[in-house]
Amino acid sequence: MPAEVIERKLTAYSAHVVLTRLQRIGLFAGLALLAGVAVLRPMLVLQVIVALVTLCYGAAIAFRVALVYAAGRGEHRVLISDEDARAVADAELPVYTVLVPAYREPSVIGALMAHLSALEYPRDKLEVILLLEPDDTETIEAARAALTGEHLRILVVPESMPKTKPKACNVGLAEATGEFVTIYDAEDIPDPLQLRRAVVALRRLGPEYVCLQAELGYFNTDQNRITRWFALEYATWFRSLLPGLVALGMPVPLGGTSNHFRTRELRELGAWDPYNVTEDADLGIRLARSGFRVGVLESVTLEEANSDFINWIKQRSRWYKGYLMTWLVHLRSPRATFKQLGWRGLLCLNLFVGGTPLAALLNAVLWATTLLWFLAQPAVMEQIFIPPFYYIGVFCLVFGNATVIYLNVLSVRSMDRPDLLGTALLSPLYWAMMSLASAKAAWQLVFKPSYWEKTTHGLHLPTTAPAASDDI
Amino acid sequence: MAEISPTRLEAPARVAGAPPAVTVVVPTRNEADNVGPLADRVRAAFGDQPVEIVFVDDSDDATPSAIEAIAERHPGEVRLIHRVSQERAGGLGGAVVAGISAARAPWVVVMDGDLQHPPETAPLLLAAGRAETAQAVVASRYRESGRVDGLGGWFRRTVSRGSGRLAKLFFPLRLRGVTDPMSGFFAVRRDAVRPAELRPDGYKILLEMLVRNRIERVAEVPYTFRSRTAGESKASLPEGLRYFRHLAGLRLSMMRRPQSAYGRMAGFALAGAAGTAVNSVALWALGELAGLPYLLAAFLAVQVAIVWNFAVIDHLVMPPGVHARRHRFGRFLLLNNSLTPLHLGLLFALVRWGGLHYLGANVVAIIVVFALRYIVTSSWVYGTPAGGGLPATELMRLVRRTGQVRVILTLLLTALAFPALLAVSWNGLWTRSGAVPLIIPLAAATALVLGRLRPDRGEPDVHDRQVDGLLSVGCLVSASALLLLAPAPDRLTWLLPASLFYLAGAAILLLGTRTAARLRWALLLPLVSIADLGLAANDAPAVLGAVACLIVSALVIFGARWGAFARAAVASLAVVAVAANVPFVAGMFSSGRYAGLPALTDVSLALVVAAIVVFWSRSRPVRALAAGRPFLPRARFVLATLTVVAVLLGLRTLPELTWQPAELPATSGASSQGSPRGDR
Secondary structure (H helix, E strand, O other): OOHHHHHHOOHHHOOOOOOOHHHHHHHHHHHHHHHHHHHHOHHHHHHHHHHHHHHHHHHHHHHHHHHHHHHOOOOOEEOOOHHHHHHOOHHHOOOEEEEEEOOOOHHHHHHHHHHHHOOOOOHHHEEEEEEEOOOOHHHHHHHHHHOOOOOEEEEEOOOOOOOOHHHHHHHHHHHOOOOEEEEOOOOOEEOOOHHHHHHHHHHHHOOOEEEEEEEEEEOOOOOOHHHHHHHHHHHHHHHHHHHHHHHOOOOOOOOOOOEEEEHHHHHHHOOOOOOOOOHHHHHHHHHHHOOOEEEEEEEEEEEOOOOOHHHHHHHHHHHHHHHHHHHHHHOOOHHHHHHHHHHHHHHHHHHHHOHHHHHHHHHHHHHHHHHHHHHHOOHHHHHHOOHHHHHHHHHHHHHHHHHHHHHHHHHHHHHOOHHHHHHHHOHHHHHHHHHHHHHHHHHHHHHOOOOOOOOOOOOOOOOOOOOOOOOO | OOOOOOOOOOOOOOOOOOOOOEEEEEEEOOOOOOHHHHHHHHHHHHOOOOEEEEEEEOOOOOHHHHHHHHHHHOOOOEEEEEOOHHHOOOHHHHHHHHHHHHOOOOEEEEOOOOOOOOHHHHHHHHHHHHHOOOOEEEEEOOOOOOEEOOOOHHHHHHHHHHHHHHHHHHOOOOOOOOOOOOOOOEEEEHHHOOHHHOOOOOOOHHHHHHHHOOOOOEEEEEOEEOOOOOOOOOOOHHHHHHHHHHHHHHHHHHHOOOOOHHHHHHHHHHHHHHHHHHHHHHHHHHHHHOOOOHHHHHHHHHHHHHHHHHHHHHHHHOOOOOOOHHHHHHHHHHHHHHHHHHHHHHHHHHHHOOOOOHHHHHHHHHHHHHHHHHHHHHHHHOOOOOOOOOHHHHHHHHHHHOHHHHHHHHHHHHHHHOHHHHHHHHHOOOOOOOOHHHHHHHHHHHHHHHHOOOOOOOOOOOOOHHHHHHHHHHHHHHHHHHHHHOOOOOOHHHHHHHHHHHHHHHHHHHHOHHHHHHOHHHHHHHHHHHHOOOOOOOOHHHHHHHHHHHHHHHHHHHOOOHHHHHHHHHHHHHHHHHHHHHHHHHHHHOOOOOOOOOHHHHHHHHHHHHHHHHHHHHHOOOOOOOOOOOOOOOOHHHHHHHHHHHHHHHHHHHHHOOOOOOOOOOOEOEOOOOOOOOOO
């Protein structure tokens, strides 16, 4: 099945158009109505906005607490022991396709080969497809030089727009021969038994489960403060929030790599949306819409945590933009979405997929408002924050922030890294970075929706030049 | 993967048809006996190098046929350009230009055909040019080992030498390194000569080329001027007079339409000054003689002055623009007429809200409007000529290229946005209150920042303009909010945080987040001033502040190691020595009120600290990434935006300012009356 045929199946939910005509009309009508009322009764509009924002914010926090509570029982992570994984005879294993999309990453190709060769899977059942872009001769050369083994091959993605990772993955999927397929990024270090665990788990769970999301962690957690924050956040995400979603029977926005699919169903579903910049989260929602379930596999793939401030902002803004896109795409036909996802799914879509970036954006506004109040105490604000919502707002400010910090402290426990406690307590600074990223994401969503913010990898590598010599 | 087959480069041999390495241009006139020996000696002198000899002949005798005979013997190596009597434009100089235009080699040697220029020197010229990467090499009679044997008699020698001196008098800068601008024997890079720009007028083409083609890098090689072997000399008195005329004309034509921005700006200012006179005369004529109402007369007089200015500027100052003249005139007229209301509006604003006296305000307005007129005229009326050179584009290029300029712009913009800070510093100059303690830390911070603009090794070259924009918008909004929210009487206490926010916002926009973040240690330095804010009455806090600045700077530059402290200690000794001597030295040189000015110590210490920090930065340069220049974002719109914000912020505090320094009482030494704290 060629990539075009796969992609054609999802045109209705493609982020090629961010807002459909109907959505656009609705948005403009809503804004016009708001502006009209604002002229007549400005105070009323402000009060309503504050009330809505406060309620949504409170709901998003409550939702997170519910997820952590649901995940707390721990039975929703799929655990396959080493013995069980190795027990399957080689002959019984299916052909497994590993897609590795890479762009401008010649420096990590060597490490990639080492990590792939560590996978415990019979070579004659393994198919690794390296997806490279035609203009990226450096990586192509590096890959050609490093290529070892029959099961590895390079697929140069034909030149066509859009030039994105999901596009490359679709091309790779079209050529895949495996019964199962997974994606690794070039810098990933997967658990060597992960493929075997996924095979065993998918066979045990039955045809209802089409996808398993492996846990992601970082190999450079201790590089600097940003990577420590990032590691804590990932621990919360993959050990509390995603299992919570599974436990509550909600759609799971997938993470960028290490998701293991049944190839046939993935093709039927239309695979990845090449226009969505978080194609993985979108795919997770689409899986749920088709009635499939996603499990969280207890097997860690180590990634490179983004250690640089600007690089981090770029990556995070792409994620947030993608989440917002996915949210808008799946709100195109609310009735169909409700019918397919149910109220739980709708709740997840709004409070988790749309809520994560929006909460980060609102955070900045709310903190600024709080600061303004403490600095100047303008009388207008007393009129805007009317009593019940004011108390909810104060509750969010005190309880909500404490809760999110507490979740981070919980992750310190679950990672068994007591030295990260200080980092967890400093996480409000990390929220400021999130707010910045969400502002960038909102800006880009309006002006450059399909632009793929490329993240630079390999920043954990030591610089090749000798270290600066000592003072003379 | 295609393999690149190794290509083998063969040494250029003396093959017929091979491109020559050097072209020797020989202008000849009635030199039939000299051309044969000359050609032989030139070919012998260059040995293996492929050489091409171009004879440009203006003769009426048998010289052309003699040259043709040589050309037949050496096909492809000797060429003849014969100019019949109607074509001999420019005389000797014209012949040289014709020869250079025909040259095929990258280097051209020009020598006379009368063998007074030894051909054996020609390879030396070429070698010197290649070794020193010069654009031209002059064979000089006046360098140490060069000698004048050939010019008969002291009178001829004096004339020859004097003509060279005269040329250097006319073009002191252009002929800086040239001892013999009259030499007819020189080598020049073919691509440095633009024949179309030359106006050869017989005499001495070298000067013409050096001046009109603006040849910058000139080397010299000494040689000995030989006595003539045959033929007759052409130096004569009428030729000398013609030379003087040529020199004067050359000077005048070089002053017209100056190439450099400063020259053009000066011409612009002169034209404007003359225009003021024209304006006055026209006003008098229209008002007094024609009896028009004075406002109408003034309006018409302004139009007359604009026409005059345009005529002068268009003919003498600006290079011919890209637009037709009538379009240029239309734009000039429109521009000047719209600048007058702007001038008046600015004047009004400065007097009304700026609190300036109207005469002082007018000077400011004139300067602003002049700069604006000049920039808009050069860019909008005349268009940017290829190769740039207008100050507007030059300034932009400077801003584009150097981080240092951006840092200074950031500081200037902050000063523009917070004039109140300047006023406070000025007012506190005598009592050492207000922002005076900031002088030393600011100087140290600036020096530190200027030395640390380059990225560190291992720093990722990842930048994001949207992040810059978002962060700086946050900073600028904070600055404005602090300024707006601040209660009016107490506003000055809010100024410092507000200005720091503006400074950070401007730095992020002009330098990029990454560069601005790299400079964050410099922000530690102003904190030093808080330590000695109150203890103002003697020099001890200033010295302590300077030492603290030195320690912080040393730690930033050298890292946390003992060497840093050792350097800081040595530098502190210098600071103490300066502090001890400043009042003494100041007392020696001035006896007035400035002698006891305590801020003098602060300023001297600031200079010393800045010099030390600069020295340290140079002794330990940041090892930059190998690839390319450090990142600098585009800043065109950013500059405009920051300026607008700065002006708006500045207007907010400007009306409340007073510029009155609080003076120390006559018995200096004790703390001043107004100071809330005494020392001890």
